Amino acid sequence: xxxxxxxxxDGLGRGxxxxxxxxxxxxIFGVMHLLNFAHGELITVSGYVAFWTISEGWSWYLVxxxxxxxxxxxxxxxxxxxxxxxxxxxxxxLLLTSFGVHFVVSAIFLLYVSASVKTFSEPGWVANTFPxxxxxxxxxxxxxxxxxxxxxxxxxxxxxxxxxxxALRAAAADFDTARLMGxxxxxxxxxAFALSGLLAGIAGVFWLMRSxxxxxxxxxxxxxxxxxxALIGGLGSLRGAVLGGIVLGLAEVLLRSxxxxxxxxxxxxxxxxxxxxxxxxxxxxxxRVAHAERV
Amino acid sequence: MAExxxxxxxxxxxxxxxxxxxxxPIVGVxxxxxxxxxxxxxxxxxxxxxxxxxxxxxxxxxxxxxxxQIYVGNTxxxxxxxxxxxxxxxxxxxxxxxxxxxxxxxxxxxxxxxTDVDMGSWGAVGVAIAVTVVVAVFVGIGLARSGAESGxxxxxxxxxxxxxxxxxxxxxxxxxxxxxxAGLSFRIGGKLDTRVPIYLALAGALVLARLFAQSRRGRLxxxxxEDDLAARAMGVNPMVQQMIALLTSVAVxxxxxxxxxxxxxxxxxxxxxxxxxLLTLTMLIVGGRNSVTGALFGVAxxxxxxxxxxxxxxxxxxxxxxxxDSEPLDWIFRENLQTVFLGVxxxxxxxxxxxxxxxxxxxxxxxxxxxxxxxxxxxxxxATMSDESEARxxxxxxxxxxxxxxxxxxxxxxxxxxxxxxxxxxxGAGKTTMLNVITGLVxxxxxxxxLNGKELIGTPSHEVARAGLVRTxxxxxxxxxxxxxxxxxxxxxxxxxxxxxxxxPETDVLVAAAGLWDHRDRRASELDYGNSRRLELxxxxxxxxxxLLLDEPTSxxxxxxxxxxxxxxxxxxxxxxxxxVVIDHDLxxxxxxxxxxxxxxxxxxxxxxxxVEIQADPAVQAxxxxxxxx
Numbered sequence: 068x069x070x071x072x073x074x075x076x077d078g079l080g081r082g083x084x085x086x087x088x089x090x091x092x093x094x095i096f097g098v099m100h101l102l103n104f105a106h107g108e109l110i111t112v113s114g115y116v117a118f119w120t121i122s123e124g125w126s127w128y129l130v131x132x133x134x135x136x137x138x139x140x141x142x143x144x145x146x147x148x149x150x151x152x153x154x155x156x157x158x159x160x161l162l163l164t165s166f167g168v169h170f171v172v173s174a175i176f177l178l179y180v181s182a183s184v185k186t187f188s189e190p191g192w193v194a195n196t197f198p199x200x201x202x203x204x205x206x207x208x209x210x211x212x213x214x215x216x217x218x219x220x221x222x223x224x225x226x227x228x229x230x231x232x233x234a235l236r237a238a239a240a241d242f243d244t245a246r247l248m249g250x251x252x253x254x255x256x257x258x259a260f261a262l263s264g265l266l267a268g269i270a271g272v273f274w275l276m277r278s279x280x281x282x283x284x285x286x287x288x289x290x291x292x293x294x295x296x297a298l299i300g301g302l303g304s305l306r307g308a309v310l311g312g313i314v315l316g317l318a319e320v321l322l323r324s325x326x327x328x329x330x331x332x333x334x335x336x337x338x339x340x341x342x343x344x345x346x347x348x349x350x351x352x353x354x355r356v357a358h359a360e361r362v
Numbered sequence: 363m364a365e366x367x368x369x370x371x372x373x374x375x376x377x378x379x380x381x382x383x384x385x386x387p388i389v390g391v392x393x394x395x396x397x398x399x400x401x402x403x404x405x406x407x408x409x410x411x412x413x414x415x416x417x418x419x420x421x422x423x424x425x426x427x428x429x430x431q432i433y434v435g436n437t438x439x440x441x442x443x444x445x446x447x448x449x450x451x452x453x454x455x456x457x458x459x460x461x462x463x464x465x466x467x468x469x470x471x472x473x474x475x476x477t478d479v480d481m482g483s484w485g486a487v488g489v490a491i492a493v494t495v496v497v498a499v500f501v502g503i504g505l506a507r508s509g510a511e512s513g514x515x516x517x518x519x520x521x522x523x524x525x526x527x528x529x530x531x532x533x534x535x536x537x538x539x540x541x542x543x544a545g546l547s548f549r550i551g552g553k554l555d556t557r558v559p560i561y562l563a564l565a566g567a568l569v570l571a572r573l574f575a576q577s578r579r580g581r582l583x584x585x586x587x588e589d590d591l592a593a594r595a596m597g598v599n600p601m602v603q604q605m606i607a608l609l610t611s612v613a614v615x616x617x618x619x620x621x622x623x624x625x626x627x628x629x630x631x632x633x634x635x636x637x638x639x640l641l642t643l644t645m646l647i648v649g650g651r652n653s654v655t656g657a658l659f660g661v662a663x664x665x666x667x668x669x670x671x672x673x674x675x676x677x678x679x680x681x682x683x684x685x686x687d688s689e690p691l692d693w694i695f696r697e698n699l700q701t702v703f704l705g706v707x708x709x710x711x712x713x714x715x716x717x718x719x720x721x722x723x724x725x726x727x728x729x730x731x732x733x734x735x736x737x738x739x740x741x742x743x744x745a746t747m748s749d750e751s752e753a754r755x756x757x758x759x760x761x762x763x764x765x766x767x768x769x770x771x772x773x774x775x776x777x778x779x780x781x782x783x784x785x786x787x788x789x790g791a792g793k794t795t796m797l798n799v800i801t802g803l804v805x806x807x808x809x810x811x812x813l814n815g816k817e818l819i820g821t822p823s824h825e826v827a828r829a830g831l832v833r834t835x836x837x838x839x840x841x842x843x844x845x846x847x848x849x850x851x852x853x854x855x856x857x858x859x860x861x862x863x864x865x866x867p868e869t870d871v872l873v874a875a876a877g878l879w880d881h882r883d884r885r886a887s888e889l890d891y892g893n894s895r896r897l898e899l900x901x902x903x904x905x906x907x908x909x910l911l912l913d914e915p916t917s918x919x920x921x922x923x924x925x926x927x928x929x930x931x932x933x934x935x936x937x938x939x940x941x942x943v944v945i946d947h948d949l950x951x952x953x954x955x956x957x958x959x960x961x962x963x964x965x966x967x968x969x970x971x972x973x974v975e976i977q978a979d980p981a982v983q984a985x986x987x988x989x990x991x992x
Contacts, residue, residue, distance in 0.1 A: 152713045153712060153716075156716065159514070162440050162515065163647065164712040167712055171702065171706055174702040177701060287636070291523075295519065298519045333531065333535065336534070339524075343501075343527075346507065346508045347503055347504045350508035350516070
């Protein structure tokens, strides 16, 4: 029982980060029908910024806003340089464009920094724990879960209660009609990329705090988690993305602690297998999004 | 999908036209192969050992890229997973081909006693193909199901997940794969001393890729690529076609992957991962993913470009022997330049030329057009077909509710062979919903649709079409990058397989009857509005339906064009012996063409009868004529 509770908290911590990533993916999918394989590059770029600033002796309290700012700016720059040129293209083009962005960004770091791992110090409190009853809760997990909760509430307010949120929802439902109703496509798309960058920035801070290193390809894993979580939840659904992230995090932690030691290193493989089965039996993901096609 | 049967079907066979679809492709592909190999040998002779390796690698990459093209090109679904399939094939091949004495050193504890298996290279290639194809069947089911539900994007993510699974398993199952660092090495026989297997595999891959594209299967798959929904409405089941394309494609990739492992002499998880995916996909899209010629061309272009980038990254400008001072350009000519080159090539092509250099141009198709005398006069339609069978479509008590909106309530109509029945009504009356229910695109809340007494509610779209109800689309859903003839031919192929007991008019006859003879080799996407409508009609008629269901065939047409359409619909219906149900709000058109008319208003039939009766009906005048005052 204690172990299960412990797993649930660990899984919730991990799932929170995935949820933030998945939500960023889902927001962009909503307005552009683009599944962004370059989402992880926001963390790659942030990772190098963290490395440079921390080696200059900056504290994590200063680095945190810098990372989030970097992720937002990177997101907007990528939109401007690449995605704005393929708006309205076929899925095929959009997917490969984001794949290309991933490679160009990571190759630039490969070319001008190096392929080697750059490490930086994590904040001292990351490994600390505090006891609650018989449980040992990591300060890190508690902070992640708390901050994610606040972020999700704020995002929900933004999407449900503001003009920008209304425009975003309208654009996601029917982009052309939204434009006819006076929604400015540039504003809503750039806003979506900024929001996506913000969410990835927060997730990136947590990701980098924990890992303490960066490489040119460090973004691949968070990208994959975000994209898969968004798909598990049901493509196009924001709530589904958050749910998908948490489910993915819980599944990983529970599997890793339950699998026998000999195959524990294959956890990721098992998780993918479960996802594949999910798609065979429930191809629309956890939350179905109605998408009517006019005939 | 029903297999072709009966004499007429056997006549159609796997290839619609043996000369165009088999003879010319084989000749064309043979010439391409010759040029590709000749250029390679020329390069190899001028650069020696390093050149030889480059050429061998290029040929193996070409096999894998052609394999990917079979799936991606014909189905239009982007796959990141083919290199994952390559990993499965590569490891299977290595594990089965490496001699036990060698395996004991690397993987002494392989499961299932695989350490002791001694098979030799040829047998191992066979096992690699078999294992990979079996995995592909399962992946293919997931792809088809999620693709049908959430579109091609979901399918792409599944293929990406496959790439990661194979990579994870390869890294973390050292008992089988030798793990992340050591990997497997291939010593028996060492490197290939002869290129013969590679030449054979490359030639085979070229022929297979080209013949698949021209085959009946390939053509049906391409219809699904162009417009999934329209393909279903014409009787094509894209899921089946995608699965067949996937299995064919994966088999070719398996051969290429095995050769790659054999040639490299070692195998690490990284060999079949992101970089190789980037490389092969860039080759495919730069050349043109919809074309076999393009795929091969892309391999050549990227191999040359990448080699230049690599050399410049190493030695700056010395590669040209000019000895220029490369110092000022040091910031760009660096060691990893080739990755940037590939990424930028992919990005650049997606932004500025997403269809690639050659788009869907095929060398043998060009040859065929040059060396085949074109028929100048349109074929004269044969005598119209007599109705061998009396068919009857009865739609009764159909209700459809969208959310709280009652789109149809207790509506229906009847039509028999040889009749033209019209359904009129103001916008929002439920006319198109009626067609959507009949063709299985919208589920009915209640009601019956019976064709010759057989209930069709709940039948998937493609089976409704094969049962004999084929529609056109108000908002035009042609197979855009196929030619006019190909659009008609695709549906005709389904008809031939399905209605072996009835003859189907030749493609050219249908094209001519629709008044599209002068446009027969143009792409459907290049047609103007009126011609697009006429092609919708011809494509539906080619399915040889019992009933043609026409959704606003004159929408957007001028008065003269509408009048001409009356005659075209009548000719076409007579040509294939079909009854007609036509929806329109062009009253002159409907009255000019129909034997009987039903008038719908707010989801209910408010009147039915002959055109004269309908014109005189006060309810119709109030609901329809009154409001639109034409």
